Ligand SMILES: Nc1ncnc2c1ncn2[C@@H]1O[C@H](COP(=O)(O)OP(=O)(O)O)[C@@H](O)[C@H]1O
Protein backbone atom coordinates (compact mmCIF):
# COMPACT_ATOMS: atom_id res chain seq x y z
CA UNK A 1 0.00 0.00 0.00
CA UNK A 2 1.66 3.17 -1.20
CA UNK A 3 1.60 6.57 0.47
CA UNK A 4 -0.65 7.87 -2.31
CA UNK A 5 -3.09 4.97 -1.85
CA UNK A 6 -3.37 5.70 1.85
CA UNK A 7 -4.05 9.34 1.14
CA UNK A 8 -6.75 8.46 -1.36
CA UNK A 9 -8.42 6.12 1.13
CA UNK A 10 -8.21 8.71 3.88
CA UNK A 11 -9.74 11.35 1.64
CA UNK A 12 -12.60 8.94 0.95
CA UNK A 13 -12.98 8.41 4.69
CA UNK A 14 -12.83 12.16 5.33
CA UNK A 15 -16.23 12.42 3.64
CA UNK A 16 -17.71 10.63 6.66
CA UNK A 17 -15.59 12.54 9.14
CA UNK A 18 -16.46 15.92 7.67
CA UNK A 19 -20.06 14.96 6.94
CA UNK A 20 -20.56 13.92 10.53
CA UNK A 21 -18.79 17.07 11.71
CA UNK A 22 -20.81 19.59 9.69
CA UNK A 23 -24.19 17.91 10.06
CA UNK A 24 -23.66 17.58 13.80
CA UNK A 25 -22.98 21.32 14.02
CA UNK A 26 -25.92 22.13 11.78
CA UNK A 27 -28.28 20.26 14.11
CA UNK A 28 -26.62 20.78 17.49
CA UNK A 29 -26.28 24.56 17.32
CA UNK A 30 -30.03 25.23 17.04
CA UNK A 31 -31.00 22.18 19.12
CA UNK A 32 -28.76 23.56 21.86
CA UNK A 33 -30.82 26.76 21.81
CA UNK A 34 -33.98 24.76 22.40
CA UNK A 35 -32.43 22.76 25.24
CA UNK A 36 -30.99 25.92 26.75
CA UNK A 37 -34.38 27.63 26.58
CA UNK A 38 -35.95 24.64 28.35
CA UNK A 39 -33.20 24.54 30.98
CA UNK A 40 -33.74 28.24 31.69
CA UNK A 41 -37.53 28.01 31.56
CA UNK A 42 -39.56 29.31 34.48
CA UNK A 43 -41.83 26.31 34.18
CA UNK A 44 -40.34 23.90 36.71
CA UNK A 45 -41.08 20.51 35.10
CA UNK A 46 -39.57 21.62 31.78
CA UNK A 47 -36.52 23.00 33.52
CA UNK A 48 -36.10 19.83 35.53
CA UNK A 49 -36.49 17.61 32.48
CA UNK A 50 -33.94 19.61 30.49
CA UNK A 51 -31.43 19.58 33.33
CA UNK A 52 -31.82 15.83 33.82
CA UNK A 53 -31.32 15.34 30.11
CA UNK A 54 -28.17 17.47 30.15
CA UNK A 55 -26.88 15.59 33.17
CA UNK A 56 -27.38 12.19 31.47
CA UNK A 57 -25.80 13.29 28.20
CA UNK A 58 -22.82 14.94 29.82
CA UNK A 59 -22.50 12.26 32.45
CA UNK A 60 -22.04 9.32 30.08
CA UNK A 61 -19.40 8.69 27.42
CA UNK A 62 -20.23 9.75 23.88
CA UNK A 63 -19.04 6.31 22.76
CA UNK A 64 -21.72 4.67 24.87
CA UNK A 65 -24.35 7.02 23.46
CA UNK A 66 -23.33 6.11 19.92
CA UNK A 67 -23.65 2.42 20.77
CA UNK A 68 -27.04 2.94 22.38
CA UNK A 69 -28.41 4.81 19.36
CA UNK A 70 -26.98 2.17 17.00
CA UNK A 71 -28.09 -0.98 18.79
CA UNK A 72 -30.79 0.27 21.19
CA UNK A 73 -33.66 0.44 18.68
CA UNK A 74 -33.03 -3.12 17.49
CA UNK A 75 -32.71 -4.59 20.97
CA UNK A 76 -35.54 -2.68 22.60
CA UNK A 77 -38.10 -2.07 19.84
CA UNK A 78 -37.03 -4.70 17.36
CA UNK A 79 -36.46 -2.05 14.69
CA UNK A 80 -32.76 -2.32 13.92
CA UNK A 81 -30.90 0.87 13.00
CA UNK A 82 -29.93 0.36 9.37
CA UNK A 83 -27.83 3.44 8.78
CA UNK A 84 -24.56 3.73 10.74
CA UNK A 85 -24.02 7.31 9.70
CA UNK A 86 -27.50 8.30 10.87
CA UNK A 87 -26.94 6.57 14.19
CA UNK A 88 -23.67 8.40 14.75
CA UNK A 89 -25.22 11.69 13.66
CA UNK A 90 -28.16 11.36 16.08
CA UNK A 91 -25.87 10.54 19.00
CA UNK A 92 -23.40 13.30 18.15
CA UNK A 93 -26.07 15.95 17.55
CA UNK A 94 -27.77 15.23 20.87
CA UNK A 95 -24.49 15.06 22.75
CA UNK A 96 -23.14 18.29 21.34
CA UNK A 97 -26.46 20.07 21.69
CA UNK A 98 -26.33 19.36 25.42
CA UNK A 99 -22.84 20.82 25.70
CA UNK A 100 -23.75 23.81 23.58
CA UNK A 101 -26.83 24.40 25.72
CA UNK A 102 -24.60 24.67 28.76
CA UNK A 103 -22.30 27.10 26.98
CA UNK A 104 -25.25 29.23 25.89
CA UNK A 105 -26.63 29.21 29.41
CA UNK A 106 -23.28 30.27 30.83
CA UNK A 107 -23.08 33.11 28.30
CA UNK A 108 -26.59 34.33 29.06
CA UNK A 109 -26.07 34.15 32.82
CA UNK A 110 -22.89 36.17 32.48
CA UNK A 111 -24.83 39.10 31.00
CA UNK A 112 -25.07 41.90 33.53
CA UNK A 113 -28.60 42.63 34.74
CA UNK A 114 -28.01 46.27 33.85
CA UNK A 115 -28.21 45.49 30.13
CA UNK A 116 -31.77 44.18 30.48
CA UNK A 117 -32.72 47.06 32.75
CA UNK A 118 -31.28 49.69 30.43
CA UNK A 119 -33.35 48.26 27.59
CA UNK A 120 -36.42 48.13 29.79
CA UNK A 121 -36.31 51.74 30.92
CA UNK A 122 -35.75 52.77 27.30
CA UNK A 123 -39.07 51.16 26.49
CA UNK A 124 -37.57 48.41 24.35
CA UNK A 125 -39.62 45.25 23.92
CA UNK A 126 -38.36 41.98 25.36
CA UNK A 127 -37.70 40.71 21.86
CA UNK A 128 -35.65 43.80 21.01
CA UNK A 129 -33.62 43.55 24.19
CA UNK A 130 -32.93 39.87 23.68
CA UNK A 131 -32.28 40.08 19.96
CA UNK A 132 -30.36 43.34 19.68
CA UNK A 133 -28.70 43.76 23.06
CA UNK A 134 -28.24 40.36 24.67
CA UNK A 135 -27.80 38.00 21.72
CA UNK A 136 -24.81 39.68 20.02
CA UNK A 137 -22.99 40.02 23.31
CA UNK A 138 -23.64 36.40 24.24
CA UNK A 139 -22.30 35.31 20.86
CA UNK A 140 -19.08 37.19 21.49
CA UNK A 141 -18.84 35.85 25.01
CA UNK A 142 -19.25 32.20 24.03
CA UNK A 143 -17.10 32.19 20.89
CA UNK A 144 -13.93 30.91 22.63
CA UNK A 145 -15.80 28.12 24.43
CA UNK A 146 -17.63 27.18 21.23
CA UNK A 147 -14.29 27.09 19.43
CA UNK A 148 -13.00 24.57 21.93
CA UNK A 149 -16.06 22.36 21.57
CA UNK A 150 -16.00 22.48 17.79
CA UNK A 151 -12.34 21.47 17.67
CA UNK A 152 -13.09 18.65 20.09
CA UNK A 153 -15.92 17.57 17.78
CA UNK A 154 -13.56 17.12 14.85
CA UNK A 155 -11.50 14.69 16.92
CA UNK A 156 -14.57 13.06 18.49
CA UNK A 157 -15.82 11.97 15.07
CA UNK A 158 -13.28 9.15 15.40
CA UNK A 159 -15.50 7.68 18.12
CA UNK A 160 -17.93 6.63 15.38
CA UNK A 161 -15.45 3.89 14.42
CA UNK A 162 -16.98 1.89 17.30
CA UNK A 163 -20.08 1.23 15.17
CA UNK A 164 -17.96 0.61 12.06
CA UNK A 165 -18.57 3.94 10.38
CA UNK A 166 -15.74 4.05 7.84
CA UNK A 167 -14.31 7.39 8.95
CA UNK A 168 -10.58 8.08 9.04
CA UNK A 169 -9.58 6.08 12.14
CA UNK A 170 -11.52 2.97 11.09
CA UNK A 171 -10.07 3.20 7.61
CA UNK A 172 -6.57 3.37 9.09
CA UNK A 173 -7.29 0.44 11.38
CA UNK A 174 -8.46 -1.60 8.41
CA UNK A 175 -5.30 -0.79 6.46
CA UNK A 176 -3.18 -1.73 9.46
CA UNK A 177 -5.00 -5.05 9.81
CA UNK A 178 -4.96 -5.86 6.10
CA UNK A 179 -1.43 -4.84 5.13
CA UNK A 180 0.37 -5.29 8.44
CA UNK A 181 1.78 -1.76 8.42
CA UNK A 182 1.35 0.58 11.37
CA UNK A 183 2.28 4.00 10.01
CA UNK A 184 -1.12 4.84 8.43
CA UNK A 185 -2.65 4.89 11.92
CA UNK A 186 -0.10 7.45 13.07
CA UNK A 187 -0.53 9.32 9.84
CA UNK A 188 -4.23 10.00 10.62
CA UNK A 189 -2.90 12.57 13.07
CA UNK A 190 -1.87 14.78 10.14
CA UNK A 191 -5.45 14.81 8.86
CA UNK A 192 -6.85 15.77 12.26
CA UNK A 193 -4.18 18.43 12.72
CA UNK A 194 -5.06 19.93 9.35
CA UNK A 195 -8.76 20.04 10.17
CA UNK A 196 -8.31 21.44 13.64
CA UNK A 197 -5.75 23.89 12.29
CA UNK A 198 -8.28 25.32 9.86
CA UNK A 199 -10.86 25.55 12.65
CA UNK A 200 -8.40 27.28 14.95
CA UNK A 201 -7.74 29.91 12.30
CA UNK A 202 -11.46 30.29 11.67
CA UNK A 203 -12.25 30.92 15.34
CA UNK A 204 -9.32 33.31 15.67
CA UNK A 205 -10.79 35.28 12.79
CA UNK A 206 -14.26 35.13 14.36
CA UNK A 207 -12.97 36.43 17.69
CA UNK A 208 -11.13 39.21 15.94
CA UNK A 209 -14.28 40.29 14.19
CA UNK A 210 -15.93 41.16 17.52
CA UNK A 211 -12.76 42.62 18.98
CA UNK A 212 -13.90 46.15 18.24
CA UNK A 213 -15.57 46.30 21.63
CA UNK A 214 -14.99 45.07 25.13
CA UNK A 215 -17.94 43.97 27.21
CA UNK B 216 -51.39 69.74 42.32
CA UNK B 217 -47.68 69.47 41.63
CA UNK B 218 -46.34 68.46 38.21
CA UNK B 219 -45.24 65.16 39.63
CA UNK B 220 -46.55 63.70 42.82
CA UNK B 221 -45.85 60.34 44.39
CA UNK B 222 -47.76 59.18 47.44
CA UNK B 223 -47.26 56.34 49.87
CA UNK B 224 -44.63 54.22 48.21
CA UNK B 225 -44.20 50.94 50.03
CA UNK B 226 -41.87 48.16 48.99
CA UNK B 227 -40.86 44.96 50.76
CA UNK B 228 -38.32 42.41 49.64
CA UNK B 229 -39.66 39.32 51.36
CA UNK B 230 -39.84 40.26 55.01
CA UNK B 231 -37.53 43.24 54.65
CA UNK B 232 -39.44 46.49 54.58
CA UNK B 233 -37.33 48.73 52.38
CA UNK B 234 -39.71 51.60 51.60
CA UNK B 235 -42.19 52.54 54.27
CA UNK B 236 -44.43 55.22 52.85
CA UNK B 237 -42.47 57.67 50.76
CA UNK B 238 -44.12 60.85 49.51
CA UNK B 239 -42.62 63.36 47.18
CA UNK B 240 -43.71 66.10 44.84
CA UNK B 241 -41.99 68.16 42.27
CA UNK B 242 -42.88 71.11 40.06
CA UNK B 243 -42.01 71.20 36.41
CA UNK B 244 -38.36 72.04 35.83
CA UNK B 245 -37.39 71.40 39.42
CA UNK B 246 -34.52 69.26 40.57
CA UNK B 247 -34.98 67.01 43.57
CA UNK B 248 -31.88 65.70 45.29
CA UNK B 249 -32.21 62.57 47.40
CA UNK B 250 -29.51 62.03 49.97
CA UNK B 251 -29.13 59.41 52.65
CA UNK B 252 -26.79 56.76 53.88
CA UNK B 253 -26.30 53.56 51.96
CA UNK B 254 -29.07 51.04 52.45
CA UNK B 255 -31.71 53.66 53.19
CA UNK B 256 -33.71 52.70 50.09
CA UNK B 257 -32.77 55.43 47.60
CA UNK B 258 -32.06 53.06 44.74
CA UNK B 259 -35.17 51.03 45.46
CA UNK B 260 -37.25 54.21 45.35
CA UNK B 261 -35.88 55.25 41.96
CA UNK B 262 -36.35 51.72 40.66
CA UNK B 263 -39.98 51.80 41.78
CA UNK B 264 -40.49 55.17 40.09
CA UNK B 265 -39.11 53.67 36.87
CA UNK B 266 -41.06 50.42 37.28
CA UNK B 267 -37.93 48.31 37.46
CA UNK B 268 -39.50 47.15 40.70
CA UNK B 269 -43.22 47.04 41.25
CA UNK B 270 -43.98 48.81 44.50
CA UNK B 271 -46.36 47.09 46.89
CA UNK B 272 -48.25 50.32 47.19
CA UNK B 273 -47.97 53.63 45.41
CA UNK B 274 -50.03 56.39 43.83
CA UNK B 275 -48.31 58.30 41.09
CA UNK B 276 -49.64 61.49 39.54
CA UNK B 277 -48.16 63.30 36.58
CA UNK B 278 -49.55 66.60 35.29
CA UNK B 279 -52.57 66.11 37.49
CA UNK B 280 -53.36 62.69 36.10
CA UNK B 281 -53.25 59.54 38.19
CA UNK B 282 -51.02 57.49 35.92
CA UNK B 283 -50.38 54.56 38.21
CA UNK B 284 -51.83 53.20 41.40
CA UNK B 285 -51.25 49.94 43.10
CA UNK B 286 -52.02 48.52 46.48
CA UNK B 287 -50.97 44.99 47.19
CA UNK B 288 -50.36 45.53 50.87
CA UNK B 289 -51.94 43.25 53.44
CA UNK B 290 -54.57 45.76 54.52
CA UNK B 291 -55.71 46.16 50.93
CA UNK B 292 -55.67 42.43 50.49
CA UNK B 293 -57.95 42.05 53.49
CA UNK B 294 -60.43 44.71 52.43
CA UNK B 295 -60.40 43.88 48.77
CA UNK B 296 -59.79 40.22 48.57
CA UNK B 297 -60.41 39.43 44.94
CA UNK B 298 -59.07 42.44 43.13
CA UNK B 299 -55.50 43.08 42.37
CA UNK B 300 -56.01 46.77 43.04
CA UNK B 301 -54.34 48.20 40.03
CA UNK B 302 -56.25 51.18 38.88
CA UNK B 303 -55.80 53.80 36.30
CA UNK B 304 -57.71 57.02 36.19
CA UNK B 305 -58.41 58.36 32.77
CA UNK B 306 -60.71 61.23 31.87
CA UNK B 307 -61.58 61.48 35.52
CA UNK B 308 -63.05 58.00 35.42
CA UNK B 309 -61.55 55.30 37.54
CA UNK B 310 -60.93 52.26 35.41
CA UNK B 311 -60.15 49.21 37.43
CA UNK B 312 -57.66 47.22 35.45
CA UNK B 313 -58.14 44.40 37.87
CA UNK B 314 -56.37 41.46 36.41
CA UNK B 315 -58.52 38.39 35.93
CA UNK B 316 -61.46 38.82 38.24
CA UNK B 317 -61.56 35.12 38.97
CA UNK B 318 -58.00 35.05 40.18
CA UNK B 319 -57.70 33.09 43.41
CA UNK B 320 -57.28 35.21 46.51
CA UNK B 321 -53.87 33.81 47.31
CA UNK B 322 -52.58 35.57 44.20
CA UNK B 323 -51.58 38.33 46.61
CA UNK B 324 -48.68 36.22 47.66
CA UNK B 325 -47.54 35.61 44.12
CA UNK B 326 -43.93 36.27 43.41
CA UNK B 327 -43.16 39.78 42.23
CA UNK B 328 -42.19 38.68 38.74
CA UNK B 329 -45.61 37.14 38.27
CA UNK B 330 -47.32 40.41 37.52
CA UNK B 331 -50.42 40.28 35.40
CA UNK B 332 -50.51 41.06 31.70
CA UNK B 333 -52.71 44.10 32.31
CA UNK B 334 -50.18 45.39 34.79
CA UNK B 335 -47.31 44.89 32.40
CA UNK B 336 -49.21 46.67 29.67
CA UNK B 337 -50.06 49.56 31.94
CA UNK B 338 -46.46 49.89 33.04
CA UNK B 339 -45.12 49.70 29.51
CA UNK B 340 -47.48 52.44 28.42
CA UNK B 341 -46.24 54.71 31.22
CA UNK B 342 -42.54 54.01 30.89
CA UNK B 343 -41.98 56.78 28.38
CA UNK B 344 -42.70 59.40 31.04
CA UNK B 345 -39.58 58.42 32.93
CA UNK B 346 -35.91 58.14 32.15
CA UNK B 347 -33.21 56.54 34.22
CA UNK B 348 -29.47 57.03 34.39
CA UNK B 349 -27.70 54.27 36.25
CA UNK B 350 -24.73 54.32 38.56
CA UNK B 351 -22.93 51.87 36.25
CA UNK B 352 -23.96 53.60 32.98
CA UNK B 353 -25.22 50.36 31.40
CA UNK B 354 -24.42 51.44 27.87
CA UNK B 355 -24.67 48.82 25.16
CA UNK B 356 -21.00 47.94 24.65
CA UNK B 357 -21.40 46.53 21.16
CA UNK B 358 -22.97 49.68 19.71
CA UNK B 359 -21.16 52.92 19.05
CA UNK B 360 -22.13 56.11 20.83
CA UNK B 361 -24.56 57.28 18.16
CA UNK B 362 -26.36 53.95 18.00
CA UNK B 363 -26.56 53.74 21.79
CA UNK B 364 -28.45 57.02 21.72
CA UNK B 365 -30.65 56.39 18.67
CA UNK B 366 -31.55 52.72 19.15
CA UNK B 367 -34.56 53.06 21.44
CA UNK B 368 -35.99 56.01 19.53
CA UNK B 369 -35.73 54.14 16.24
CA UNK B 370 -37.33 51.03 17.67
CA UNK B 371 -40.11 53.19 19.05
CA UNK B 372 -40.74 54.63 15.60
CA UNK B 373 -40.88 51.17 14.07
CA UNK B 374 -43.23 49.93 16.77
CA UNK B 375 -45.72 52.65 15.83
CA UNK B 376 -45.15 52.49 12.07
CA UNK B 377 -47.88 51.10 9.83
CA UNK B 378 -48.08 47.33 9.85
CA UNK B 379 -48.26 44.82 7.03
CA UNK B 380 -48.14 45.91 3.40
CA UNK B 381 -48.62 49.56 4.30
CA UNK B 382 -45.18 49.44 5.84
CA UNK B 383 -43.57 48.81 2.46
CA UNK B 384 -45.40 51.49 0.55
CA UNK B 385 -43.27 54.18 -1.01
CA UNK B 386 -44.68 56.81 1.32
CA UNK B 387 -44.08 54.76 4.44
CA UNK B 388 -40.53 54.02 3.39
CA UNK B 389 -39.84 57.65 2.65
CA UNK B 390 -41.40 58.69 5.96
CA UNK B 391 -39.28 56.16 7.78
CA UNK B 392 -36.11 57.35 6.13
CA UNK B 393 -36.98 60.89 7.07
CA UNK B 394 -37.76 59.90 10.66
CA UNK B 395 -34.51 57.95 11.05
CA UNK B 396 -32.63 60.94 9.69
CA UNK B 397 -34.32 63.19 12.23
CA UNK B 398 -33.54 60.80 15.07
CA UNK B 399 -29.89 60.81 14.03
CA UNK B 400 -29.82 64.58 13.93
CA UNK B 401 -31.48 64.82 17.30
CA UNK B 402 -28.98 62.36 18.76
CA UNK B 403 -26.07 64.34 17.37
CA UNK B 404 -27.50 67.53 18.85
CA UNK B 405 -27.93 65.86 22.24
CA UNK B 406 -24.43 64.44 22.15
CA UNK B 407 -23.11 67.89 21.33
CA UNK B 408 -25.12 69.23 24.25
CA UNK B 409 -23.32 66.83 26.60
CA UNK B 410 -19.97 67.63 25.01
CA UNK B 411 -19.51 64.46 22.97
CA UNK B 412 -20.04 65.69 19.45
CA UNK B 413 -16.64 64.28 18.52
CA UNK B 414 -17.31 60.79 19.81
CA UNK B 415 -20.24 59.65 17.68
CA UNK B 416 -18.43 56.64 16.30
CA UNK B 417 -16.55 55.62 19.43
CA UNK B 418 -17.46 52.53 21.38
CA UNK B 419 -18.22 52.77 25.09
CA UNK B 420 -15.01 50.92 25.99
CA UNK B 421 -13.05 53.70 24.31
CA UNK B 422 -14.57 56.37 26.55
CA UNK B 423 -13.84 57.52 30.08
CA UNK B 424 -16.44 56.84 32.75
CA UNK B 425 -17.55 60.44 32.65
CA UNK B 426 -18.00 60.32 28.90
CA UNK B 427 -19.91 57.05 29.16
CA UNK B 428 -22.24 58.55 31.71
CA UNK B 429 -22.85 61.54 29.46
CA UNK B 430 -23.76 59.18 26.61
CA UNK B 431 -26.17 57.48 28.99
CA UNK B 432 -27.73 60.86 29.75
CA UNK B 433 -28.15 61.62 26.03
CA UNK B 434 -29.62 58.17 25.54
CA UNK B 435 -32.24 58.85 28.19
CA UNK B 436 -32.97 62.36 26.90
CA UNK B 437 -33.73 61.38 23.32
CA UNK B 438 -37.00 59.81 24.49
CA UNK B 439 -37.98 63.12 26.09
CA UNK B 440 -39.01 61.82 29.48
CA UNK B 441 -41.07 64.06 31.76
CA UNK B 442 -38.97 63.02 34.72
CA UNK B 443 -35.33 62.01 34.47
CA UNK B 444 -33.92 60.01 37.36
CA UNK B 445 -30.26 59.63 38.23
CA UNK B 446 -29.05 56.97 40.67
CA UNK B 447 -25.70 58.14 42.02
CA UNK B 448 -24.58 59.06 38.51
CA UNK B 449 -21.07 60.00 39.63
CA UNK B 450 -20.27 57.53 42.37
CA UNK B 451 -18.24 55.37 39.97
CA UNK B 452 -16.21 58.38 38.79
CA UNK B 453 -13.19 60.23 40.10
CA UNK B 454 -13.58 63.91 41.03
CA UNK B 455 -12.67 65.42 37.69
CA UNK B 456 -15.05 63.21 35.73
CA UNK B 457 -17.67 63.78 38.42
CA UNK B 458 -17.50 67.51 37.74
CA UNK B 459 -18.12 67.16 34.01
CA UNK B 460 -21.17 64.95 34.59
CA UNK B 461 -22.59 67.25 37.26
CA UNK B 462 -22.09 70.19 34.93
CA UNK B 463 -24.21 68.42 32.32
CA UNK B 464 -26.96 67.87 34.86
CA UNK B 465 -26.79 71.53 35.80
CA UNK B 466 -27.11 72.47 32.12
CA UNK B 467 -30.13 70.20 31.79
CA UNK B 468 -31.78 72.10 34.59
CA UNK B 469 -31.27 75.29 32.64
CA UNK B 470 -33.02 73.60 29.72
CA UNK B 471 -35.99 73.04 32.00
CA UNK B 472 -35.73 69.30 32.64
CA UNK B 473 -37.43 67.92 35.72
CA UNK B 474 -35.02 65.63 37.51
CA UNK B 475 -34.56 63.44 40.55
CA UNK B 476 -30.95 62.90 41.50
CA UNK B 477 -29.77 60.47 44.14
CA UNK B 478 -26.36 61.77 45.09
CA UNK B 479 -23.59 61.88 47.63
CA UNK B 480 -22.33 65.17 46.21
CA UNK B 481 -23.57 67.53 48.90
CA UNK B 482 -22.20 70.64 47.19
CA UNK B 483 -24.10 69.71 44.06
CA UNK B 484 -27.30 69.11 46.03
CA UNK B 485 -26.89 72.46 47.77
CA UNK B 486 -26.29 74.44 44.61
CA UNK B 487 -28.45 72.76 41.99
CA UNK B 488 -31.39 71.18 43.77
CA UNK B 489 -34.62 73.03 44.39
CA UNK B 490 -35.61 70.45 46.95
CA UNK B 491 -33.72 67.97 49.05
CA UNK B 492 -34.99 64.79 50.64
CA UNK B 493 -33.00 62.99 53.29
CA UNK B 494 -33.95 59.33 53.43
CA UNK B 495 -33.30 57.05 56.36
CA UNK B 496 -34.58 53.52 56.86
CA UNK B 497 -37.11 53.71 54.08
CA UNK B 498 -38.81 56.91 55.12
CA UNK B 499 -38.35 60.58 54.33
CA UNK B 500 -36.60 61.72 57.47
CA UNK B 501 -36.26 65.32 56.41
CA UNK B 502 -37.19 67.41 53.42
CA UNK B 503 -37.14 70.98 52.28
CA UNK B 504 -35.13 73.47 50.34
CA UNK B 505 -31.37 72.87 50.33
CA UNK B 506 -31.09 75.68 52.83
CA UNK B 507 -33.55 74.12 55.22
CA UNK B 508 -32.05 70.65 55.03
CA UNK B 509 -28.39 71.60 55.03
CA UNK B 510 -28.39 74.71 57.22
CA UNK B 511 -31.25 74.07 59.60
CA UNK B 512 -31.89 70.37 59.83
CA UNK B 513 -34.49 69.41 62.40
CA UNK B 514 -33.98 65.68 62.72
CA UNK B 515 -31.08 64.33 64.76
CA UNK B 516 -30.49 61.68 62.10
CA UNK B 517 -30.10 64.35 59.44
CA UNK B 518 -27.66 66.26 61.61
CA UNK B 519 -25.62 63.14 62.24
CA UNK B 520 -25.60 62.25 58.54
CA UNK B 521 -24.52 65.73 57.50
CA UNK B 522 -21.82 65.86 60.16
CA UNK B 523 -20.56 62.49 58.95
CA UNK B 524 -20.41 63.61 55.30
CA UNK B 525 -18.66 66.86 56.33
CA UNK B 526 -16.06 64.77 58.07
CA UNK B 527 -15.45 62.56 55.06
CA UNK B 528 -14.99 65.66 52.91
CA UNK B 529 -12.42 67.01 55.36
CA UNK B 530 -10.56 63.73 55.29
CA UNK B 531 -10.14 63.89 51.53
N1 LIG C 1 -33.62 42.97 45.03
C1 LIG C 1 -33.48 43.04 46.38
N2 LIG C 1 -33.76 41.97 47.15
C2 LIG C 1 -33.64 42.03 48.48
N3 LIG C 1 -33.25 43.11 49.17
C3 LIG C 1 -32.95 44.21 48.47
C4 LIG C 1 -33.05 44.24 47.03
N4 LIG C 1 -32.70 45.47 46.62
C5 LIG C 1 -32.40 46.17 47.72
N5 LIG C 1 -32.55 45.43 48.83
C6 LIG C 1 -32.33 45.89 50.21
O1 LIG C 1 -33.03 47.10 50.39
C7 LIG C 1 -32.29 47.98 51.18
C8 LIG C 1 -32.15 49.31 50.50
O2 LIG C 1 -31.32 49.17 49.37
P1 LIG C 1 -31.09 50.32 48.32
O3 LIG C 1 -32.40 50.78 47.82
O4 LIG C 1 -30.11 49.85 47.34
O5 LIG C 1 -30.44 51.48 49.23
P2 LIG C 1 -29.53 52.69 48.82
O6 LIG C 1 -29.63 52.89 47.35
O7 LIG C 1 -30.08 53.84 49.61
O8 LIG C 1 -28.15 52.36 49.25
C9 LIG C 1 -30.98 47.31 51.51
O9 LIG C 1 -31.05 46.78 52.78
C10 LIG C 1 -30.88 46.22 50.47
O10 LIG C 1 -30.21 45.12 50.99
Ligand SMILES: [Mg+2]
Nearest residue numbers: 257258259447
Ligand atom coordinates in the same frame (compact mmCIF):
# COMPACT_ATOMS: atom_id res chain seq x y z
MG1 LIG D 1 -28.10 52.90 45.90
